Amino acid sequence: xxxxxxxxxxxxxxxxxxxxxxxxxxxxxxxxxxxxxxxxxxxxxxxxxxxxxxxxxxxxxxxxxxxxxxxxxxxxxxxxxxxxxxxxxxxxxxxxxxxxxxxxxxxxxxxxxxxxxxxxxxxxxxxxxxxxxxxxxxxxxxxxxxxxxxxxxxxxxxxxxxxxxxxxxxxxxxxxxxxxxxxxxxxxxxxxxxxxxxxxxxxxxxxxxxxxxxxxxxxxxxxxxxxxxxxxxxxxxxxxxx
Amino acid sequence: xxxxxxxxxxxxxxxxxxxxxxxxxxxxxxxxxxxxxxxxxxxxxxxxxxxxxxxxxxxxxxxxxxxxxxxxxxxxxxxxxxxxxxxxxxxxxxxxxxxxxxxxxxxxxxxxxxxxxxxxxxxxxxxxxxxxxxxxxxxxxxxxxxxxxxxxxxxxxxxxxxxxxxxxxxxxxxxxxxxxxxxxxxxxxxxxxxxxxxxxxxxxxxxxxxxxxxxxxxxxxxxxxxxxxxxxxxxxxxxxxx
Amino acid sequence: xxxxxxxxxxxxxxxxxxxxxxxxxxxxxxxxxxxxxxxxxxxxxxxxxxxxxxxxxxxxxxxxxxxxxxxxxxxxxxxxxxxxxxxxxxxxxxxxxxxxxxxxxxxxxxxxxxxxxxxxxxxxxxxxxxxxxxxxxxxxxxxxxxxxxxxxxxxxxxxxxxxxxxxxxxxxxxxxxxxxxxxxxxxxxxxxxxxxxxxxxxxxxxxxxxxxxxxxxxxxxxxxxxxx
Numbered sequence: 001x002x003x004x005x006x007x008x009x010x011x012x013x014x015x016x017x018x019x020x021x022x023x024x025x026x027x028x029x030x031x032x033x034x035x036x037x038x039x040x041x042x043x044x045x046x047x048x049x050x051x052x053x054x055x056x057x058x059x060x061x062x063x064x065x066x067x068x069x070x071x072x073x074x075x076x077x078x079x080x081x082x083x084x085x086x087x088x089x090x091x092x093x094x095x096x097x098x099x100x101x102x103x104x105x106x107x108x109x110x111x112x113x114x115x116x117x118x119x120x121x122x123x124x125x126x127x128x129x130x131x132x133x134x135x136x137x138x139x140x141x142x143x144x145x146x147x148x149x150x151x152x153x154x155x156x157x158x159x160x161x162x163x164x165x166x167x168x169x170x171x172x173x174x175x176x177x178x179x180x181x182x183x184x185x186x187x188x189x190x191x192x193x194x195x196x197x198x199x200x201x202x203x204x205x206x207x208x209x210x211x212x213x214x215x216x217x218x219x220x221x222x223x224x225x226x227x228x229x230x231x232x233x234x235x236x237x238x239x240x241x242x
Numbered sequence: 243x244x245x246x247x248x249x250x251x252x253x254x255x256x257x258x259x260x261x262x263x264x265x266x267x268x269x270x271x272x273x274x275x276x277x278x279x280x281x282x283x284x285x286x287x288x289x290x291x292x293x294x295x296x297x298x299x300x301x302x303x304x305x306x307x308x309x310x311x312x313x314x315x316x317x318x319x320x321x322x323x324x325x326x327x328x329x330x331x332x333x334x335x336x337x338x339x340x341x342x343x344x345x346x347x348x349x350x351x352x353x354x355x356x357x358x359x360x361x362x363x364x365x366x367x368x369x370x371x372x373x374x375x376x377x378x379x380x381x382x383x384x385x386x387x388x389x390x391x392x393x394x395x396x397x398x399x400x401x402x403x404x405x406x407x408x409x410x411x412x413x414x415x416x417x418x419x420x421x422x423x424x425x426x427x428x429x430x431x432x433x434x435x436x437x438x439x440x441x442x443x444x445x446x447x448x449x450x451x452x453x454x455x456x457x458x459x460x461x462x463x464x465x466x467x468x469x470x471x472x473x474x475x476x477x478x479x480x481x482x483x484x
Numbered sequence: 485x486x487x488x489x490x491x492x493x494x495x496x497x498x499x500x501x502x503x504x505x506x507x508x509x510x511x512x513x514x515x516x517x518x519x520x521x522x523x524x525x526x527x528x529x530x531x532x533x534x535x536x537x538x539x540x541x542x543x544x545x546x547x548x549x550x551x552x553x554x555x556x557x558x559x560x561x562x563x564x565x566x567x568x569x570x571x572x573x574x575x576x577x578x579x580x581x582x583x584x585x586x587x588x589x590x591x592x593x594x595x596x597x598x599x600x601x602x603x604x605x606x607x608x609x610x611x612x613x614x615x616x617x618x619x620x621x622x623x624x625x626x627x628x629x630x631x632x633x634x635x636x637x638x639x640x641x642x643x644x645x646x647x648x649x650x651x652x653x654x655x656x657x658x659x660x661x662x663x664x665x666x667x668x669x670x671x672x673x674x675x676x677x678x679x680x681x682x683x684x685x686x687x688x689x690x691x692x693x694x695x696x697x698x699x700x701x702x703x704x705x706x707x708x709x710x711x712x
Contacts, residue, residue: 068689069693072665077686081683133329134331142348147346174551177551213548232377
């Protein structure tokens with residue numbers, strides 16, 4: 001792995017710096033998209049469990065659209081197609097965004113909304129797994145729908161779906177690699193660039209593979225800690241929480 | 243206090259309530275009994291709007307419930323309900339279960355809500371368990387918390403939907419004792435129950451339901467000693483065998 | 485801006501060629517993936533600690549890294565690997581198709597392995613005992629008794645993973661292969677018709693995946709009725 005410490009062709013540093021930069025883009029994209037996905041996904045998941053009105057159907061349309069088109073095709077849509085479909089001035093403004101942002105912003109929106117569709121389905125499943133009596137009890141106490149979801153149903157639903165959310169969290173880091181196709185120099189793109197510059201294929205891709213493995217491990221650890229912290233005391237454990 | 247006027251309700255082609263009428267005065271304790279499938283649970287759930295009605299009218303205090311009336315939030319504050327499956331909120335402590343509706347629905351201050359919660363939990367005998375979570379309590383204890391939770395909103399009427407049916411026999415009495423205490427203090431209560439001992443000693447009147455209709459209404463002791471209709475006689479014969 | 489429909493129509497045949505390659509990758513990926521994945525799942529249950537550990541390591545590795553990275557690995561390394569194996573000392577040019585097929589089988593197998601493993605875990609332990617009691621060899625037990633039950637239990641999830649595979653094939657774009665998306669891209673770049681091509685491809689993918697997922701839902705409903 002001495003490769004990392006050799007100077008780069010442009011003399012501006014070492015290959016290690018390239019890797020750090022790529023890692024930075026990967027993490028920013030993943031965490032930013034995850035935030036968008038949680039917010040949007042929860043709203044849509046809740047919408048799909050509402051009893052009547054147009055919101056459940058809109059939610060279904062959203063989920064079906066974003067789940068049945070490959071992520072890469074969606075990426076191209078946001079990067080290539082959208083600027084063309086918008087009014088000319090807005091389209092031009094988008095296309096003139098400076099390089100890293102011109103790729104990062106569409107990638108962020110794309111990955112965020114794509115993952116939101118998957119989270120929406122998980123939130124919906126969690127809410128539907130709750131006994132009907134919880135809704136009845138909340139209504140009987142006079143809760144309006146918004147308060148009921150926020151204080152009673154969602155806290156329980158999220159505990160139920162933590163394992164699948166963990167899976168989703170780990171997947172989002174992998175999906176950031178798709179952004180290399182629209183020019184974002186994230187980790188995988190970095191590996192390819194190092195390879196093109198040095199032809200030391202094994203080392204270039206090997207280092208990046210190890211970085212991804214470390215990311216996966218850390219992501220899993222974080223979610224595992226959250227899962228443990230969120231556990232409710234039971235008759236078996238016998239302890240109470242402050 | 244409560245006027246139920248010729249209400250009917252159907253699920254698709256199955257009519258679950260047929261022209262039911264009843265009148266319950268302030269301070270009265272009324273027991274609704276009957277074979278399973280007779281519509282008792284549905285009837286009691288129409289009183290606080292958890293189930294809608296297709297025809298007829300219900301008035302609770304001054305509040306009017308009719309087919310299509312959907313804004314029932316105000317009603318829910320004056321009518322408390324206790325469920326067969328307790329339906330405590332598992333992710334909240336016992337104390338929080340009793341305070342949450344006070345603070346979020348009635349907008350009481352946290353201090354006032356907690357004070358009321360503590361006094362109610364003391365009244366039902368559960369002061370020692372305030373910091374625990376529902377999963378750490380027995381069924382009888384959970385149901386007593388549920389009663390405290392409903393009482394915290396200072397309702398004028400308390401509805402009980404088979405409150406002891408899900409309890410092991412040795413825990414039934416602790417709940418019935420609380421309900422008896424409530425009755426002695428003059429609370430208006432409507433109880434769907436199979437506990438004939440309770441009905442006989444505490445209730446003022448009994449409504450017997452079968453097949454969606456209120457077949458017989460009588461003073462409690464009269465109903466048990468001298469039922470008038472054949473269906474009531476058959477029902478009592480079956481359950482009193484034990 | 486106006487969308488030019490005639491451009492889409494004239495691109496039709498080439499797009500269909502791309503779609504055909506996409507389907508080929510999917511079929512090979514499913515078949516190879518399920519076979520290899522099942523072997524991995526069985527290996528993880530093995531009493532031989534080394535075999536179980538290797539299988540687990542493989543599955544965890546493949547599931548932790550992006551598919552694009554795996555595509556690059558195989559694309560760059562397979563020529564070297566073949567060269568080393570045949571002692572020629574130099575990289576041997578290998579057709580892009582073969583590389584792609586190998587990649588997808590290796591990658592998807594890890595995901596199928598997890599699904600099949602879940603299927604095995606849902607079989608009641610008594611089944612294994614019954615096979616032992618009847619004297620069935622391990623091989624026969626798995627082929628005739630255990631495997632069919634495991635697959636039946638997780639069939640909807642298997643099929644959903646196949647739809648995911650179908651979508652994953654689009655990533656061969658990164659090595660300029662001519663699958664459905666690749667074909668559309670080539671036309672788009674040649675004729676300057678990005679919007680039409682990408683919208684068309686989006687619609688095609690949507691229709692196929694939506695129809696497939698609806699079929700899977702129906703299958704799920706029918707299977708649910710059959711459960712005791």
